[in-house]
Amino acid sequence: MPAPKILVIPGSVRTGSINVRLAAVAVEEFVRADVEVTRISLGDFPLPIYDGDMQARSGVPKAAVDLKQMIGAHHGILIVTPEYNASLPPLLKNAIDWVSRVQSSHEARGQVFHERAFAIASASGGRFGGARCLAALRLVLTACRATVIPNQLALSFAGDAYDDRERLKHPADADALKAMARQLIDAAQNMM
Numbered sequence: 001m002p003a004p005k006i007l008v009i010p011g012s013v014r015t016g017s018i019n020v021r022l023a024a025v026a027v028e029e030f031v032r033a034d035v036e037v038t039r040i041s042l043g044d045f046p047l048p049i050y051d052g053d054m055q056a057r058s059g060v061p062k063a064a065v066d067l068k069q070m071i072g073a074h075h076g077i078l079i080v081t082p083e084y085n086a087s088l089p090p091l092l093k094n095a096i097d098w099v100s101r102v103q104s105s106h107e108a109r110g111q112v113f114h115e116r117a118f119a120i121a122s123a124s125g126g127r128f129g130g131a132r133c134l135a136a137l138r139l140v141l142t143a144c145r146a147t148v149i150p151n152q153l154a155l156s157f158a159g160d161a162y163d164d165r166e167r168l169k170h171p172a173d174a175d176a177l178k179a180m181a182r183q184l185i186d187a188a189q190n191m192m
């Protein structure tokens with residue numbers, strides 16, 4: 001059976017982002033598992049804050065259609081996001097909101113979410129590792145009728161989570177990442 005394609009989307013575009021850093025470590029995990037993996041930046045898909053009047057006037061922005069197509073070109077998607085005030089950062093929520101409004105011909109609105117497997121992870125400098133954001137993100141993706149795998153990773157004290165070779169130094173974190181990656185690959189395989 002051919003290997004599924006995996007897309008990794010960090011929910012931050014900040015220089016030095018601890019979530020982009022975790023996303024890079026996750027990419028390495030997928031490479032080790034021998035699957036095709038692509039990491040994107042939401043900075044390459046600039047979107048205005050969702051505005052229904054704008055959509056009625058001019059349709060969904062091209063960047064949202066492009067992001068939808070990028071998601072559609074993969075079977076499994078890993079989102080690695082910061083927690084803002086116990087929830088999703090607006091950059092990520094806005095991107096999901098716009099993509100959920102894209103309706104291509106012969107497709108239901110937001111259909112790209114229905115046929116993809118998602119995994120979610122978060123890195124935070126704090127004790128809880130963004131776990132509350134993961135609960136909120138799981139709810140949002142489920143509302144979009146995405147399949148969200150049970151395994152997830154909330155990386156706490158992320159500033160001190162790596163060894164000098166940029167690997168997760170605590171076995172519990174490394175094991176959680178590996179298990180999540182494996183489960184996403186298996187779920188993505190079922191989407192092929």
Ligand SMILES: Cc1cc2nc3c(=O)[nH]c(=O)nc-3n(C[C@H](O)[C@H](O)[C@H](O)COP(=O)(O)O)c2cc1C
Nearest residue numbers: 012014017018019020082083084085086124126130
């Ligand atoms: C508006 C705002 C709200 C935040 N709220 C939380 C929070 O609820 N929980 C948390 O662990 N960290 C919170 N943080 C800290 C972020 O986790 C921290 O800034 C992190 O480095 C952001 O992720 P990034 O490095 O990937 O950009 C917040 C940061 C900002 C800017």
